[in-house]
Amino acid sequence: MFFSTTTNGIDAKGRVSVPADFRASVAGDTINGIYVWRSFNGPFLEGGGQRLMEELSAAIDAMDPYDDSRTAFERVIFGGARPLTFDSTGRVSLPKEFAEFASLSSKATFVGMGKRFEIWDPEAHAERHARDLEFARENKSALRRPPANGFRPGEGA
Amino acid sequence: MFFSTTTNGIDAKGRVSVPADFRASVAGDTINGIYVWRSFNGPFLEGGGQRLMEELSAAIDAMDPYDDSRTAFERVIFGGARPLTFDSTGRVSLPKEFAEFASLSSKATFVGMGKRFEIWDPEAHAERHARDLEFARENKSALRRPPANGFRPGEGA
DNA sequence: TGGGATACCATGGGATTTCATGGGAAACAA
DNA sequence: TTGTTTCCCATGAAATCCCATGGTATCCCA
Numbered sequence A, B: 001m002f003f004s005t006t007t008n009g010i011d012a013k014g015r016v017s018v019p020a021d022f023r024a025s026v027a028g029d030t031i032n033g034i035y036v037w038r039s040f041n042g043p044f045l046e047g048g049g050q051r052l053m054e055e056l057s058a059a060i061d062a063m064d065p066y067d068d069s070r071t072a073f074e075r076v077i078f079g080g081a082r083p084l085t086f087d088s089t090g091r092v093s094l095p096k097e098f099a100e101f102a103s104l105s106s107k108a109t110f111v112g113m114g115k116r117f118e119i120w121d122p123e124a125h126a127e128r129h130a131r132d133l134e135f136a137r138e139n140k141s142a143l144r145r146p147p148a149n150g151f152r153p154g155e156g157a
Numbered sequence C: 001t002g003g004g005a006t007a008c009c010a011t012g013g014g015a016t017t018t019c020a021t022g023g024g025a026a027a028c029a030a
Numbered sequence D: 001t002t003g004t005t006t007c008c009c010a011t012g013a014a015a016t017c018c019c020a021t022g023g024t025a026t027c028c029c030a
Helices: A020-026 A050-061 A068-080 A096-101 A122-138 B020-026 B050-061 B068-080 B096-101 B122-138
Strands: A005-009 A015-017 A033-038 A045-048 A082-085 A091-093 A107-112 A117-120 B005-009 B015-017 B033-038 B045-048 B082-085 B091-093 B107-112 B117-120
Touching: A005 A015, A020 A033, A033 A050, A033 A068, A033 A091, A033 A096, A045 A050, A050 A068, A068 B107, A068 B122, A082 A091, A107 A122, A117 A122, B005 B015, B020 B033, B033 B050, B033 B068, B033 B091, B033 B096, B045 B050, B050 B068, B082 B091, B107 B122, B117 B122
Parallel strands: none
Antiparallel strands: A005 A107, A015 A091, A033 A045, A033 A082, A045 A117, A107 A117, B005 B107, B015 B091, B033 B045, B033 B082, B045 B117, B107 B117
16 A cells, blocks of 8 residues: 655656655565556546556456447557666656656655555645645545545645 | 557668567568558558468358459559568568558557558558547447448548 | 764766767669 | 569667666664
């Protein structure tokens, strides 16, 4: 599982250290690294380990082989995700398109989200975090009984 | 597994580099190359490695020997697929009919689809990608619980 | 409980390898 | 022959590997 929030530097070569505890939670995967993709939900990246990709793959496999919605998901998910392998010190190098998409320049904030994690530009994250905090404060009762209609903080912003 | 999206050039001789990570995921197959066929879902090519062909073969084997759809699949899949072997630097040369079918001229976009991949003309891919992305965004919950049939990505977009 | 030693972690930079691509020569087909 | 396809080598750019360093948290023992 991915926990806590860490900000690390991005060097001139586009490399960034993945937080050590994130690395620990994907240790033992067949690839020595993580999978990263552009979020559907905003200007940040999302990532996870092998296990997460396998879960997504299984969800897709449950669909009809050539159903149009299945191929759409396959293109977006498999085509959009990239495996990034660790170097010997636990860094990955961020593809330019990914860095641009998330407006990452000199620093990256890794946010643990349980099964997956997010990678934000520190400033963008600070703003979003403030909103999330306010939302959580106003809706804390929802934690006990999740809302039926699936609303999400910050969606549609 | 095939991941990520890469665009490579097609040279005057009709050769195109297969992305290195695609090559890595078919390394060890008995043929040093990939299998490619015309999609029956649109103006693009599909491809995969040995393992995929064997799976398709097994799926067809499970059908009735003289089922009309079985023989149709056999003709389309085995008759339509061509093994393309890598040269020493990892390129394949695209048969003219394939390039024409997918409107490929100077560049080809390889899209990882998990077990298989697609090859698109970059412009055609950009259009389709935009539609797929929108679809995925609107229907991401379907990943958890597949839709009950009927709705299609991009229809009426 | 303090303080020093140790292990871990993020970071920097140089050297090396890989990768995509171009073009010539050789093998092959018509 | 003439045109086409396959093999091989060359090249520049980009990604990766490897070693070094400083800082920080942790451990251990007095």
